[in-house]
Amino acid sequence: EIVLTQSPATLSLSPGERATLSCRASQRISKYLAWYQQRPGQAPRLLIYEVSNRATGVPARFSGSGSGTDFTLTISSLEPEDFAVYYCQQRTDWSFTFGPGTKVDIK
Amino acid sequence: QVQMQESGPGLVRPSQTLSLSCTVSGGSITSTGHYWSWIRQYPGKGLEWIGYIYHNGGTYYNPSLKNRVTISVDTSKNQFSLKLSSVTAADTAVYYCARCHELLHFDIWGQGSLVTVSS
Numbered sequence: 001e002i003v004l005t006q007s008p009a010t011l012s013l014s015p016g017e018r019a020t021l022s023c024r025a026s027q028r029i030s031k032y033l034a035w036y037q038q039r040p041g042q043a044p045r046l047l048i049y050e051v052s053n054r055a056t057g058v059p060a061r062f063s064g065s066g067s068g069t070d071f072t073l074t075i076s077s078l079e080p081e082d083f084a085v086y087y088c089q090q091r092t093d094w095s096f097t098f099g100p101g102t103k104v105d106i107k
Numbered sequence: 108q109v110q111m112q113e114s115g116p117g118l119v120r121p122s123q124t125l126s127l128s129c130t131v132s133g134g135s136i137t138s139t140g141h142y143w144s145w146i147r148q149y150p151g152k153g154l155e156w157i158g159y160i161y162h163n164g165g166t167y168y169n170p171s172l173k174n175r176v177t178i179s180v181d182t183s184k185n186q187f188s189l190k191l192s193s194v195t196a197a198d199t200a201v202y203y204c205a206r207c208h209e210l211l212h213f214d215i216w217g218q219g220s221l222v223t224v225s226s
Binding site for chain 2: 001032034036042043044045046049050055085087089091094095096097098100101
């Protein structure tokens with residue numbers, strides 16, 4: 001099973017700052033890497049799929065990049081509604097795994 | 108737009124079977140390329156994929172759970188269901204149903220259903 005590791009566990013930033021979140025896979029994975037945002041009390045919401053494609057309705061300040069084992073989610077300028085937990089997810093061999101999450105909180 | 112809603116008991120006794128249903132509205136469960144999935148989230152955040160079903164009944168389960176999991180579909184009701192047998196306290200979680208697009212990512216989620224395993 002491919003294990004996803006996310007860092008940092010918590011990122012404390014101010015509105016307007018840039019957030020850079022990392023997701024690392026235990027083995028090389030294909031382009032099937034997605035990112036989700038989860039606000040308190042809500043279900044996860046798809047942000048990015050296939051490494052760098054924004055889902056419908058996702059603001060342009062969210063971007064994804066990476067390849068091989070290292071992937072990044074960048075939020076160019078944090079809005080108040082962006083303070084949440086972010087998960088990465090991969091698919092290999094018909095199974096799916098999620099990373100443990102990065103919490104972006106207000107500094 | 109497509110919406111999904113979980114339903115089922117919030118409390119299950121240890122060793123019993125957890126049963127949940129997910130109703131899909133605003134779209135057909137027989138739509139091509141969509142796989143209907145269950146995902147759970149433990150208290151304190153980790154997400155675990157449980158399994159998925161296609162509208163023709165084809166399934167695939169997380170290997171760590173496959174001995175206890177059954178997912179079924181009822182296309183006439185636009186619903187699919189989860190059964191997890193022999194539950195323990197470790198199965199306490201919020202259970203989400205979600206639509207998996209082209210077996211790649213989960214683009215639509217239900218609001219989640221908290222299931223507590225306790226005597």
